[in-house]
Amino acid sequence: xxxLAFTAMAVCVICLxxxxxxxxxxxxxxxxxxxxxxxxxxxxxxxxxxxxxxxxRLPRILLGFLVGCSLASVGVALQALLRNxxxxxxxxxxxSGAALGAAVGVLLGAGTTFLAETTLPVCGFAGGLLxxxxxxxxxASYEQLPIHSLLLTGVILNAIFSALIMFITSxxxxxxxxxxxxxxxxxxxxxxxxxxxxxAVYLSIGLVLLFVQMRxxxxxxxxxxxxxxxxxxxxxxxxxxxxxxxxxxGAVVSVSGMIGFIGMVVPHAVxxxxxxxxRLLLPASALVGGTFLMGSDTIARxxxxxxxxxxxxxxxxxxGPFFVYLLLWRKDRLA
Amino acid sequence: xxxxxxxxxxxVDLCSLEAGEQVRMKQRVQSSGSTQAxxxxxxxxxxxxxxxxxxxxxxxxxxxxSSADGCSGDGCSEMKRRQPGILxxxxxxxxxxxxxxxxxxxxxxxxxxxxxxxVSLAPSITEMLFAIGLDEQIVGVTEFCxxxxxxxxxxxxxxxxxxxxxxxxxxxxxxxxPRDFLRSDLQAKLDQLKIPLFVLDAQTVEDILLxxxxxxxxxxxxxxxxxxxxxxxxxxAEIRRKVETPPPRRVLYVLNSQPLISVGPGSFIHQMIGLAxxxxxxAQAGVAYPKLSMEVVLKxxxxxxxxxxxxxxxxxxxxxxxxxxxDTLSAVKQQRFREVSSNLLNRPGPRVIEALEExxxxxxxxxxxxxxxxxxx
Numbered sequence: 001x002x003x004l005a006f007t008a009m010a011v012c013v014i015c016l017x018x019x020x021x022x023x024x025x026x027x028x029x030x031x032x033x034x035x036x037x038x039x040x041x042x043x044x045x046x047x048x049x050x051x052x053x054x055x056x057r058l059p060r061i062l063l064g065f066l067v068g069c070s071l072a073s074v075g076v077a078l079q080a081l082l083r084n085x086x087x088x089x090x091x092x093x094x095x096s097g098a099a100l101g102a103a104v105g106v107l108l109g110a111g112t113t114f115l116a117e118t119t120l121p122v123c124g125f126a127g128g129l130l131x132x133x134x135x136x137x138x139x140a141s142y143e144q145l146p147i148h149s150l151l152l153t154g155v156i157l158n159a160i161f162s163a164l165i166m167f168i169t170s171x172x173x174x175x176x177x178x179x180x181x182x183x184x185x186x187x188x189x190x191x192x193x194x195x196x197x198x199x200a201v202y203l204s205i206g207l208v209l210l211f212v213q214m215r216x217x218x219x220x221x222x223x224x225x226x227x228x229x230x231x232x233x234x235x236x237x238x239x240x241x242x243x244x245x246x247x248x249x250g251a252v253v254s255v256s257g258m259i260g261f262i263g264m265v266v267p268h269a270v271x272x273x274x275x276x277x278x279r280l281l282l283p284a285s286a287l288v289g290g291t292f293l294m295g296s297d298t299i300a301r302x303x304x305x306x307x308x309x310x311x312x313x314x315x316x317x318x319x320g321p322f323f324v325y326l327l328l329w330r331k332d333r334l335a
Numbered sequence: 336x337x338x339x340x341x342x343x344x345x346x347v348d349l350c351s352l353e354a355g356e357q358v359r360m361k362q363r364v365q366s367s368g369s370t371q372a373x374x375x376x377x378x379x380x381x382x383x384x385x386x387x388x389x390x391x392x393x394x395x396x397x398x399x400x401s402s403a404d405g406c407s408g409d410g411c412s413e414m415k416r417r418q419p420g421i422l423x424x425x426x427x428x429x430x431x432x433x434x435x436x437x438x439x440x441x442x443x444x445x446x447x448x449x450x451x452x453x454v455s456l457a458p459s460i461t462e463m464l465f466a467i468g469l470d471e472q473i474v475g476v477t478e479f480c481x482x483x484x485x486x487x488x489x490x491x492x493x494x495x496x497x498x499x500x501x502x503x504x505x506x507x508x509x510x511x512x513p514r515d516f517l518r519s520d521l522q523a524k525l526d527q528l529k530i531p532l533f534v535l536d537a538q539t540v541e542d543i544l545l546x547x548x549x550x551x552x553x554x555x556x557x558x559x560x561x562x563x564x565x566x567x568x569x570x571x572a573e574i575r576r577k578v579e580t581p582p583p584r585r586v587l588y589v590l591n592s593q594p595l596i597s598v599g600p601g602s603f604i605h606q607m608i609g610l611a612x613x614x615x616x617x618a619q620a621g622v623a624y625p626k627l628s629m630e631v632v633l634k635x636x637x638x639x640x641x642x643x644x645x646x647x648x649x650x651x652x653x654x655x656x657x658x659x660x661x662d663t664l665s666a667v668k669q670q671r672f673r674e675v676s677s678n679l680l681n682r683p684g685p686r687v688i689e690a691l692e693e694x695x696x697x698x699x700x701x702x703x704x705x706x707x708x709x710x711x712x
Contacts, residue, residue: 020630051663056629179591187594190629307625
């Protein structure tokens with residue numbers, strides 16, 4: 001864990017270096033020392049390098065870390081709950097459910113921006129919960145849902161939700177819908193520190209509550225019957241994990257759009273190293289997920305500088321092939 | 336035309352069919368529990384019969400299709416392409432007459448006389464037609480054609496996806512279309528019905544002047560067209576004179592605020608910013624509508640922020656105010672937040688001059704009548 005935390009820090013510093021205009025590490029150090037001596041991180045300076053580093057790059061990197069953490073943790077929880085290693089908020093349609101919720105929110109005029117709004121995470125939560133309930137009903141009605149049926153459920157949910165999202169974008173004004181498309185592709189923008197802190201508090205409450213369920217997750221992963229005989233209140237545990245997953249996904253999607261595959265790839269990669277004990281797997285996945293998204297976003301920021309590409313493209317390009325690999329060559333692990 | 340594609344297609348088809356058969360066999364063999372790999376390729380006599388007959392059927396079908404294509408395609412389509420004009424049967428006319436016109440995609444049409452019924456598929460084209468006095472000839476417009484007021488009373492045919500039926504029902508002698516959104520199936524339909532289609536695609540203000548001139552010749556309204564273009568040139572020269580003296584200002588055009596999307600080279604607005612005495616800070620971006628990095632904006636420090644305003648495309652005031660957060664920007668320090676009517680700016684028609692003036696006023700308010708520029712939003 002210590003190593004992972006250290007890696008996350010190191011990657012964060014490396015990401016601070018890269019950007020539309022690389023900033024030397026010495027310069028980064030100077031900016032931070034300045035900011036500490038000024039006792040103010042937000043403003044109070046007219047130096048452009050300061051502003052770029054402290055008000056654009058740093059908040060965005062932190063946002064990336066938070067979003068990555070949350071997506072990976074939700075992925076771990078869903079995989080344990082559905083006893084299915086391909087579960088992921090994106091694949092299961094939870095992300096698109098949340099996106100639909102947020103899009104409806106925008107349509108109804110809930111907020112003019114996608115950031116730092118309280119209504120949009122709530123709308124996202126509602127949409128995500130709806131999707132999760134449908135997936136779970138499917139899974140529950142078959143005891144343990146065969147992998148292909150589960151994926152198909154996700155595909156169908158994704159299709160329905162994206163049709164509705166497309167409907168909404170087509171009736172929005174062209175400018176709004178253009179912005180919404182860019183957001184849907186998965187985009188991290190530089191938040192204000194106020195917005196960032198608000199999101200961090202919200203997400204950490206969700207994540208801490210999820211971490212409390214780690215033992216329950218360990219037992220649930222063995223199957224509900226086993227869990228029940230071991231004295232776990234399975235219904236309650238499941239319900240709370242579902243609600244937490246929808247809460248966290250809703251908030252994440254409402255700030256960053258649909259960033260896919262982190263919730264699936266990261267827990268897998270981590271499980272190869274740590275094993276399936278959720279007490280270790282969950283925090284480790286959170287750290288790795290955050291680090292992975294920080295790195296992906298840095299690529300997205302710099303690849304065709306001065307323009308940017310949506311980070312969702314990078315994570316999907318990294319995660320998609322891994323998904324295919326799992327489906328084709330590691331069938332044994334999926335059974 | 337050679338028949339290679341068809342041959343290729345046939346081969347691919349056979350392969351896929353074979354593969355399909357094999358897969359089915361494989362599945363059957365596996366499900367019966369057999370482990371002999373060779374049995375995968377085994378076919379019973381009955382199945383072999385079926386397979387061969389299916390193959391021959393497909394081959395026959397393909398041959399039939401390709402031969403049908405051979406007679407209806409090639410020569411015929413070549414002929415069709417040569418004579419889309421009104422005077423069918425005189426294809427050579429398109430090459431010799433002064434009444435032949437080449438559009439912006441290199442397509443040549445021949446019009447024996449000025450068309451009496453014309454449909455416009457873009458608001459900018461509608462404005463051009465009205466500007467040179469073709470009120471009566473216009474029989475159809477798009478639902479976005481709202482200027483001049485008379486345009487609203489014309490029949491509507493849709494915009495990004497115009498209805499072919501509504502269009503044909505208007506019996507147009509000429510269809511004028513923008514290059515964007517022009518669908519190839521509509522193009523083919525018009526071609527088939529021998530309704531001439533003329534594509535207008537303006538990249539620069541100069542293109543617009545040229546198009547008005549061409550339309551003037553097409554409808555024998557040369558003097559009206561000349562008058563319009565002359566007036567436009569005059570106003571361009573006036574505006575240029577004003578904005579040429581001061582040093583150009585760095586400009587950021589905020590097409591969308593969250594996430595930040597701007598205009599880059601290849602977009603009409605980028606070119607307009609240059610004409611209005613501005614330096615577009617997104618000029619380095621390789622695409623027409625880049626999602627611009629905020630870091631670049633801070634580094635390049637725009638002196639003016641321009642937001643589109645209007646009925647359809649607006650960055651709301653609340654989002655504009657969020658830009659105050661970036662207080663190192665000269666535009667924020669000097670309070671240079673401007674709105675420019677997006678309707679004017681996005682329409683490469685005769686009123687583009689008004690857009691240019693609005694833009695020039697937004698960038699260099701002090702060069703226009705004092706006082707008025709200062710209170711500009």
